[in-house]
Amino acid sequence: MSGLLRHERARDGLGVPANWSPLRRTFESMSEMTSPPSLRDLYIDPSSAWAFIPPTLNSSHPNAATDVSEPVAQAYQWSTRPTRNSIFELSPSLDLSEPLGINPAQLFKSVLASALLQYTSTALVNPWEVGRLLLQVQWVPRDAGEPEAEDDYIVEEQEEPLSDSSDNDDTYFADPHTTGTAKRYPAPRPTDEQGYVIRRSVLEEGTRPEYIIPVGSVDGVWNMIKRVGRFRFEGWLALWKGLLTSTIAEMLSTSIQPSINQFLQSLFLPSMSPFHQPPVFLPIASHVLTGILISPLDLVRTRLIVQSFATRHRVYSGPIDALQKILRDEGGLKGIYLHPNLLIPTLLDSTIRPIVYFALPTIIASYFGTAHITEESHPLAWGCTELAASCIGLLVTLPIETIRRRLQVQVRGTAEPIKGCVELRPAPYNGVVDAFWHILTEERSDLPITPRRARRRNSKKDGQEEEKEDDEAESMWKHTGIGQLYRGLGTRLGASAIYFVLHLLLSREETDAGWVEI
Secondary structure, three states: OHHHHHHHHOOOOOOOOOOOHHHHHHHHHHHHHHOOOOOOOOOOOHHHOOEOOOOOOOOOOOOOOOOOOOOOOOEOOOOOOOOOOOOOOOOOOOOOOOOOOOOHHHHHHHHHHHHHHHHHHHHHHHHHHHHHHHHHHOOOEOOOOOOOOOOOEEEEEEEOOOOOOOOOHHHHOOOOOOOEEEEEEEOOOOEOOOOOEOOOOOOOOOOOOOOOOOOOOOOOHHHHHHHHHHOOOOOHHHHHOOHHHHHHHHHHHHHHHHHHHHHHHHHHOOOOOOOOOOOOHHHHHHHHHHHHHOHHHHHHHHHHHHEOOOHHHOOOOOHHHHHHHHHHHOOHHHHHHHOHHHHHHHHHHHHHHHHHHHOHHHHHHHHOOOOOOOOOOOHHHHHHHHHHHHHHHHHHHHHHHHHHHHHHHOOOOOOOOOOEOOOOOOOOOOOHHHHHHHHHHHEOOOOOOOOOOOEEEEOOOOOOEEEEOOOOOOOHHHHOOHHHHHOOHHHHHHHHHHHHHHHHHHHHHHHOOOOOOO
């Protein structure tokens, strides 16, 4: 037994007995021949090793945690793609779902950046919005441009006593059958209660207010933009009227509509899977509710744009003043939301637009037998379908928008009438149908209007004066106001085409960007 213990103590670190020295030297020489010259290439950092199941500590060995002879591998953590930030992708590090809370400074910077971005984008398109809106509300009567009627004259005869004196040669050669001289002078023009001369035509220069742009002088949005910029009482800064109100309305619309849509989905379809497509009536209903909620801002924006930019002719000094005066003089919240002239056009406009956006592309695709195309599978075909739906939808949405703008300009109650920078209809409309009918029947669409004057010539046959009007070919658009319902159609079609091209280019860049980790 003692010999065995001595034999075990004689073993060294290699597990070889001490008296086996030849065998030990042979083993060491073989190890030196097979070992690599450096271990640097074979070194593996224990912290970078992957282990999908974390190692469990054995409680029976209390020193297992402190044993450094066997490195413990780290557990691999799956990394997921961060969720998109709802504030225009301006702050990807802002994760509102973190349990630790929200960083107020980061949130404030994101909201401020999104507000500046929205303000800048709205300022770029605001001149076109101003020009189109002024064309929509401008009243162009059918008799505008007709030859100006001559003033009525009063003929007054004055008797002169005959003189027996031969010194007066005029009485000597005068006709004895003439008893006096006749004088002609213009008859007095009819006036209103305040003593102002009543206008007989919208093209009269003498009776047109100084702050009104001459009617019929422009025929498109771009021409209206130039006319507003060069007009004495407007100027180039007038092209950005209502900019702040438009920015606030756009930000509220993009923020409220998704929230209402999610609320409706949770209310009507609480058990719907996120992989299923919700029915189309839910986003349409969310757009309708959003349009009704922000309709007062749209009313304020329209009146700020239409009113004169000159300080002494303004009715509203700003959006807050306009909202206060409308609430005070036009029936409060009930009048601003539930009046038929405001509620019915808002419902029509807010309903037809989302129907065109959500349902019409699918209907067009199914009509041509390509109902299976989607934005992901056929981006080009789907883009063409959306472009066609947008162009067809303008034929319905643009007249409704024009009628809505004209009804928004009309004041009610005890409110002071707006002094518009364009010609407005003197008599108010009685609703959507009445506005549609009067626009078609009492207005003309051939713009710009060239005024014609009556000219006189002497007839050789009877020696009497007769009037002859210019024999100009009249356009068929003079006898209908259908063109008034589609003011700004070319601008809208151009914007839809530009959006289609940009969307197509951006989608190609995203497709060709390469492999993206799922």
